[in-house]
Amino acid sequence: MPDDNFTIDMLIQKILTTDKQYDLSKIITAYEFAAKAHEGQTRSSGQPYIIHPLHVAYTLAKLGLDTQTICAALLHDVVEDTDACYGDIEKKFGTEIAQIVEGVTKITELFKSVEEKQAENYNKMFGAMEKDIRIIILKLADRLHNINTLEHLKRDRQIAISKETIELYAPIAYKLGMYELKTQLEDGAFKYLYPDDYKNIIIELEEKKKQKQELLEKTKEKIKQELKRQRITAIVKIETKHLYNIYKKINEKKIGMDEIKDLFAIKIITKQKQECFMILGIINTLYNLIPG
Numbered sequence: 331m332p333d334d335n336f337t338i339d340m341l342i343q344k345i346l347t348t349d350k351q352y353d354l355s356k357i358i359t360a361y362e363f364a365a366k367a368h369e370g371q372t373r374s375s376g377q378p379y380i381i382h383p384l385h386v387a388y389t390l391a392k393l394g395l396d397t398q399t400i401c402a403a404l405l406h407d408v409v410e411d412t413d414a415c416y417g418d419i420e421k422k423f424g425t426e427i428a429q430i431v432e433g434v435t436k437i438t439e440l441f442k443s444v445e446e447k448q449a450e451n452y453n454k455m456f457g458a459m460e461k462d463i464r465i466i467i468l469k470l471a472d473r474l475h476n477i478n479t480l481e482h483l484k485r486d487r488q489i490a491i492s493k494e495t496i497e498l499y500a501p502i503a504y505k506l507g508m509y510e511l512k513t514q515l516e517d518g519a520f521k522y523l524y525p526d527d528y529k530n531i532i533i534e535l536e537e538k539k540k541q542k543q544e545l546l547e548k549t550k551e552k553i554k555q556e557l558k559r560q561r562i563t564a565i566v567k568i569e570t571k572h573l574y575n576i577y578k579k580i581n582e583k584k585i586g587m588d589e590i591k592d593l594f595a596i597k598i599i600t601k602q603k604q605e606c607f608m609i610l611g612i613i614n615t616l617y618n619l620i621p622g
Contacts, residue, residue, distance in 0.1 A: 336381050336388075344391045345400075353397045357387075360401035360423060367412040374482035382475055383407060389471040393508070399464045402430035406468060409435050433465035434472065466502065470511055473499045477518035492519035496574075516574035524577065531573050534587050539570065542594055550596055556612055557598075564600040564609065571595070 338361045345352050364383055371379035387403035395403075401423055408414045409431055420428035477495050480488045496519045503512035521528045546568050554566045571593050579590055587593065598609055 336384050338384065341384055341388050341391060341400075344388055348391070348394065350394060350396070352400070356397055356423070357400055357404070360404040360427075361387075363414075363422065364404045364408055367408045367414045371411065373479070375479060376482075379407070379411070382479075385475040386468065386471045389474055390468065393467070393471070393511075395464065395467065398427050399430060399468060401427050402434070402464070403468055403471065405431050406434045406472060410438060430462060430464055430468065433461060434468050437465065437469050463506075467506070467508075470499060470503050470506075470508070470515070474511065474514055474518070477515060480518075480522050488522040492522040495519040496523065513572040513574070517572055520574040520577060527577055528573065531576055531587070535570065535573075535576070535593065538587065538593060546594055546596065552616065553596065553598065553613070556616060557609065560608070560612060562600065562605055562608060562612075564598050564605070566596065566598050569595050569597050 338358065341361075342354060342357070345354065345357070361380075361384070365380045368379040368383075373379055373382060383404045383406060386406065387400045390399055390403050405419055405423070405427070408419065409416055416428055416432055419431055473495060477491065480491060483491070495515050500512045500515040500519070503509075503515060550566055550568055557564050557566070571590070576587065576590065576593070579585070580587065583589075600606060600609065
C-alpha cells in the first residue's frame with residue numbers, strides 16, 4: 331500500500347491485533363496533536379509529514395512497545411520541527427511521554443552538525459539508553475523509516491545516512507537483541523551504499539530461489555507433518571539470508587554465491603524451550619547430519 335494511504339486507522343488495527351493493553355484514546359489524541367502541529371509540512375517525497383511518525387509508531391506497535399512509546403513516536407518530531415515545545419507535550423501527555431520525546435530530539439541534535447568519532451557516537455547513544463531504553467528503540471524505528479525513504483534525497487545524503495546506519499544504528503539494534511530490525515536497517519542502507527552490488531545480489535538470489543523453491547517447500551511440509559504427528563505446535567517457515575549478510579560473506583571470504591551454503595534456511599519457532607531439543611531430535615531422525 332502506498333505511503334500516502336497510511337493512516338491512524340492502520341496503526342489502531344495493528345494495536346488491536348496484539349494481546350497487550352493500550353490506551354487507544356491517548357494514542358489517538360497524540361496523533362491528532364501531531365497532525366495539527368505538522369499541518370502543511372511535507373517530507374522530501376512531497377508526502378504529508380504526519381506519514382513519517384505514523385510509520386514509526388506502527389513499527390513500535392509491531393515490536394510490542396507500550397502506550398507511552400507509541401504516543402512519543404507520534405510526537406517525536408513535534409518539538410524539533412513545529413512551534414510546540416516540551417512544556418506543551420508535558421502538560422497534555424505527562425512527563426513520561428515528554429521525556430521520551432525530549433530524549434529522541436536530543437539524540438537527533440547530537441548527530442546533526444558534525445561527523446564524530448564512532449566511540450563518541452556510541453557513548454552518546456548509551457548515555458540515552460541509561461535514561462530510558464525506549465528512547466533508543468524509538469530512534470531505531472525512526473531511522474528505519476528514514477532509510478526506507480532515501481530515494482528522495484541527494485546522493486551525498488543517501489551515502490552519509492546509509493553509512494551511519496550500518497556503522498552505528500544497526501550494531502545498536504543487534505546489541506539490544508533486535509535482530510530483525512538490525513537486518514532491515516542494514517539491507518535498507520546497503521541498497522544506497524552499494525547499489526550495483528545490491529541489484530546483482532537480488533537478481534542472482536531470485537534465480538537461486540527459483541531453483542530451490544520446490545525442494546524447500548517439500549522439506550518444510552515434511553517437517554510440519556512430522557511435528558504435527560508428534561503433537562508439537564510450531565511455526566515452520568522458509569527464510570532467505572539477508573542481502574547485506576550475503577554481500578559481507580562474498581567480500582570477506584572472497585567467494586561466489588554458489589559457495590554460500592546458508593542462502594536459504596528453514597526456521598522452526600516454538601513457544602516451549604524444551605520443545606527445541608525435541609524438534610532437533612526429530613530433524614536428526616528425518617535427515618542425515620553433515621559433519622562439520
